[in-house]
Amino acid sequence: MENYTKYKLKSNDELTALLADKDNLFVIACNKCFKEFETIDEPDCAEFEKIAAECGKTITGSAKVDFLCNKTQTTKKLQDMIPEGTENVIVISCGLGVQTVADLKRAEMPVYAAANSLNYTGHHGMALTKKSCDACAQCYLNITGGICPIVDCSKSLVNGQCGGAKNGKCEVDSNKDCAWEKINKKLEKQGRLEEFLAQPVQVRDYSKVNFKVINDYVKAIRADRFEGYYGGIHPSENKELAEHVDMVRFPDPETVVIPLSMHAGAPANAIVAVGDEVKVGQKIGEAGGFISSPVHSSVSGTVTAIEVHKHATRGECLSVVIKSDGKNTLHESVKPNKDLDSLTPEEIIDIVREAGIVGMGGAGFPTFVKLKPAKPVDTILLNGCECEPYLTADHKVLLAYADEVIFGLKAMIKTVGAEKGIIVIEDNKPDAIELMEAKVADIDNIEVFVAKTKYPQGAEKMLIKNVMKRQVPSGGLPADVGCVVANISTTKAVSDAIQTGMPLIERVVSVTGEKIKNPGNFIVKIGTNTKDLIDYCGGVTDDDVMYKAGGPMMGFVLPDTNVPIMKGSNGIIAIEPQVSTPVECIKCGRCMDVCPMELTPLYFAKLADAEDWMGMKEKNVMDCLECRCCESICSSKIPLVSKIKAGKAAIRGMK
Amino acid sequence: MLITEMKSKETLYSLISGKVFIINCHGCKEVHFPEKDAVEFQKELAAEGKVTGIMTTDYICNPENMKLRLEKHMSEIEAADMVLVFSCGVGVQTIAEYLEDKKVCAACDTYPLPGFQGVTPLEYDCKQCGECYLNITGGICPITACSKSLVNGQCGGSKNGKCEVDSEMECGWERIYRRLAQLGRLDVLKCPVQVRNYATDDEVSKS
Numbered sequence: 001m002e003n004y005t006k007y008k009l010k011s012n013d014e015l016t017a018l019l020a021d022k023d024n025l026f027v028i029a030c031n032k033c034f035k036e037f038e039t040i041d042e043p044d045c046a047e048f049e050k051i052a053a054e055c056g057k058t059i060t061g062s063a064k065v066d067f068l069c070n071k072t073q074t075t076k077k078l079q080d081m082i083p084e085g086t087e088n089v090i091v092i093s094c095g096l097g098v099q100t101v102a103d104l105k106r107a108e109m110p111v112y113a114a115a116n117s118l119n120y121t122g123h124h125g126m127a128l129t130k131k132s133c134d135a136c137a138q139c140y141l142n143i144t145g146g147i148c149p150i151v152d153c154s155k156s157l158v159n160g161q162c163g164g165a166k167n168g169k170c171e172v173d174s175n176k177d178c179a180w181e182k183i184n185k186k187l188e189k190q191g192r193l194e195e196f197l198a199q200p201v202q203v204r205d206y207s208k209v210n211f212k213v214i215n216d217y218v219k220a221i222r223a224d225r226f227e228g229y230y231g232g233i234h235p236s237e238n239k240e241l242a243e244h245v246d247m248v249r250f251p252d253p254e255t256v257v258i259p260l261s262m263h264a265g266a267p268a269n270a271i272v273a274v275g276d277e278v279k280v281g282q283k284i285g286e287a288g289g290f291i292s293s294p295v296h297s298s299v300s301g302t303v304t305a306i307e308v309h310k311h312a313t314r315g316e317c318l319s320v321v322i323k324s325d326g327k328n329t330l331h332e333s334v335k336p337n338k339d340l341d342s343l344t345p346e347e348i349i350d351i352v353r354e355a356g357i358v359g360m361g362g363a364g365f366p367t368f369v370k371l372k373p374a375k376p377v378d379t380i381l382l383n384g385c386e387c388e389p390y391l392t393a394d395h396k397v398l399l400a401y402a403d404e405v406i407f408g409l410k411a412m413i414k415t416v417g418a419e420k421g422i423i424v425i426e427d428n429k430p431d432a433i434e435l436m437e438a439k440v441a442d443i444d445n446i447e448v449f450v451a452k453t454k455y456p457q458g459a460e461k462m463l464i465k466n467v468m469k470r471q472v473p474s475g476g477l478p479a480d481v482g483c484v485v486a487n488i489s490t491t492k493a494v495s496d497a498i499q500t501g502m503p504l505i506e507r508v509v510s511v512t513g514e515k516i517k518n519p520g521n522f523i524v525k526i527g528t529n530t531k532d533l534i535d536y537c538g539g540v541t542d543d544d545v546m547y548k549a550g551g552p553m554m555g556f557v558l559p560d561t562n563v564p565i566m567k568g569s570n571g572i573i574a575i576e577p578q579v580s581t582p583v584e585c586i587k588c589g590r591c592m593d594v595c596p597m598e599l600t601p602l603y604f605a606k607l608a609d610a611e612d613w614m615g616m617k618e619k620n621v622m623d624c625l626e627c628r629c630c631e632s633i634c635s636s637k638i639p640l641v642s643k644i645k646a647g648k649a650a651i652r653g654m655k
Numbered sequence: 656m657l658i659t660e661m662k663s664k665e666t667l668y669s670l671i672s673g674k675v676f677i678i679n680c681h682g683c684k685e686v687h688f689p690e691k692d693a694v695e696f697q698k699e700l701a702a703e704g705k706v707t708g709i710m711t712t713d714y715i716c717n718p719e720n721m722k723l724r725l726e727k728h729m730s731e732i733e734a735a736d737m738v739l740v741f742s743c744g745v746g747v748q749t750i751a752e753y754l755e756d757k758k759v760c761a762a763c764d765t766y767p768l769p770g771f772q773g774v775t776p777l778e779y780d781c782k783q784c785g786e787c788y789l790n791i792t793g794g795i796c797p798i799t800a801c802s803k804s805l806v807n808g809q810c811g812g813s814k815n816g817k818c819e820v821d822s823e824m825e826c827g828w829e830r831i832y833r834r835l836a837q838l839g840r841l842d843v844l845k846c847p848v849q850v851r852n853y854a855t856d857d858e859v860s861k862s
Binding site for chain 2: 006010018069071094095096098099100101102103106107109110111112113115116117118119123124125126129131132133134135136137138139141142145146147148186189190192208209210211212213214215217218221224225233234236544578579580581583590593594633635636637
């Protein structure tokens with residue numbers, strides 16, 4: 001692989017001259033970008049320190065910083081880095097790193113460059129290639145057969161050769177092929193010479209690239225990058241596939257397969273036997289521990305088997321199979337509770353626990369545990385972001401069950417003794433925002449927060465940072481900063497459990513993706529077969545398809561669609577699979593740029609390969625949300641999340 | 656990482672002859688990609704029956720992945736008279752070289768972005784001049800902060816602190832002067848006259 005190092009140390013003479021009147025130096029070296037990532041550290045200070053020592057200078061300290069040009073992170077790292085007694089800062093990096101540090105330290109001390117940026121023409125691609133682009137803002141490739149006259153011609157001529165080429169070589173640089181001869185040959189081969197010759201004379205407009213245009217771009221891009229919280233990405237939303245399709249009830253299944261584990265923690269224990277008659281809402285599995293949840297029948301009928309069945313997220317799981325009698329007879333336990341004012345927080349917690357309510361965004365954490373926070377909570381955040389592309393289930397719930405959602409929120413506010421509730425909705429759902437704002441207008445302690453769409457907005461920590469401007473500590477929980485975050489569907493389920501007494505036996509599922517013939521949103525009974533849902537939508541357009549339970553970012557790949565819909569199944573998507581071959585990390589730093597937890601995924605890849613689990617732990621891998629921003633932006637297509645998961649599993653195993 | 660902006664629809668229609676295969680590169684989408692415009696235009700084109708296939712991928716500048724991902728679209732590419740690429744200039748060139756016999760066209764213009772291709776965009780820019788001047792300028796780059804890339808002080812043409820070439824831009828040398836004054840380092844301006852060497856590192860290493 002090419003070495004795309006951006007800088008080299010200035011000459012010994014120049015550095016000696018630079019240091020002549022300076023002493024007490026602090027040295028900062030950038031762990032430089034775009035270099036083959038053979039080693040984790042690239043000790044760059046040594047050579048400079050040697051020269052400084054020869055000049056008899058005192059070095060107060062040195063530091064290696066990743067990507068000095070990442071201003072957000074560099075600002076944090078520079079705090080308290082430079083010791084007392086330092087008079088000058090020496091930066092070994094490209095011009096960007098030096099300028100960043102010089103700007104940050106401008107009021108304190110002078111900052112000097114110890115290196116020159118290497119000089120080459122044009123910008124290469126993100127993934128490194130020999131092709132360059134000078135970003136002239138008026139692409140000429142269409143008339144030149146895809147060979148760039150700006151970078152490939154020494155003179156950047158745009159109307160044909162200068163006439164100075166000798167034997168096909170450039171007169172400016174005899175090692176270089178004449179670009180216009182190459183263009184001529186290519187156009188001739190493609191039979192496009194006439195097309196070129198018929199072109200009017202090209203006049204390059206040098207004013208297209210001006211300060212205002214570029215500066216406006218940079219401002220807009222940076223505003224997007226830092227909106228609400230650091231990092232994140234803007235994947236194609238693809239919500240239009242299902243967001244305007246009306247939600248309908250999915251026809252009752254003949255048989256349901258209800259897994260005893262649809263939640264974080266211990267699986268439930270079956271309390272029915274084969275042959276038993278069960279009714280809708282009847283408890284069929286008892287919580288298997290404190291962090292666990294009961295499960296209920298979604299149909300009335302007969303238990304035909306209790307057996308291991310395929311499971312969307314765990315491979316397989318013991319499940320209760322029930323043949324429906326088609327009558328949907330309600331179980332006698334399903335009856336409305338007292339009104340909200342008469343219920344005590346303890347009673348609400350009991351109702352929520354007994355109703356088997358768990359986080360319906362996918363993680364499946366038992367909701368009653370969240371409602372008993374160990375620390376005082378002042379705010380409940382309702383996560384109506386649905387930041388995963390494609391999915392529209394929560395959006396539909398907000399529109400169809402606004403009153404239930406607000407009731408559920410009120411119940412949770414009461415339970416934890418919070419001051420207020422905030423419903424957070426991304427700005428790509430204007431109809432939901434409008435509706436909820438109207439609904440809460442007269443409620444004192446509930447408000448709507450409109451968040452600018454960015455993934456992973458719905459992650460608890462991002463949501464809290466954006467809405468509350470509070471930072472959940474490393475390894476901490478939302479309650480540590482006085483918050484509880486709940487999902488929209490979960491909140492609706494809380495309302496149902498209180499108002500009708502119905503436990504969590506059905507949910508809204510989006511079945512969507514560009515490969516699904518007729519995408520839609522359905523109210524589906526837990527235990528319904530995923531394949532039936534897909535078939536109901538007309539199946540898929542062709543065989544080249546990848547199914548996922550959940551969204552494209554954090555969803556689980558489904559090798560087999562013969563799995564039941566569960567409490568956390570917010571969507572089933574059928575999308576085009578992307579094939580990739582991972583190549584060496586080139587340290588482009590984009591994973592660090594997008595990591596919302598401000599971690600360093602590029603190191604995780606290297607450390608996981610070396611099985612250096614402690615190294616990963618020191619770099620806070622346990623804080624990783626597995627949101628896949630890094631993997632999605634990786635130009636080398638490294639499966640970062642699976643490496644991170646391996647590291648986390650190993651670290652958990654060490655305890 | 657560069658900024659891509661879609662060419663005007665008129666320009667694009669003038670390029671199109673026959674059937675088209677479309678490639679979208681989302682690799683640098685976080686920087687800028689005219690996604691809405693592109694989707695809208697491509698839908699329009701598909702409605703006219705001119706599209707043999709659309710592929711949305713990332714980092715077509717990474718040839719291994721580009722080839723791998725193009726593979727399953729080869730019949731669609733063969734059925735097309737031309738390939739229209741929505742990417743920066745590097746992406747278009749990479750495709751054009753790989754699909755040697757196909758007419759490959761750029762649907763976008765590419766704008767430069769301050770900062771390199773890594774973790775930027777940044778408010779600072781570096782033109783890779785190869786002889787860093789930041790030591791005599793208080794850490795503000797005269798090559799990129801001055802429209803004329805002057806290395807020995809201001810031209811004298813600025814008005815009210817704004818550049819005479821681009822009135823949106825602050826005069827780089829006034830900024831440098833203020834920075835040096837702040838640092839109490841105005842004395843460094845008494846350095847000898849700087850002469851810029853325009854040779855590239857390639858040329859230097861060869862001479």
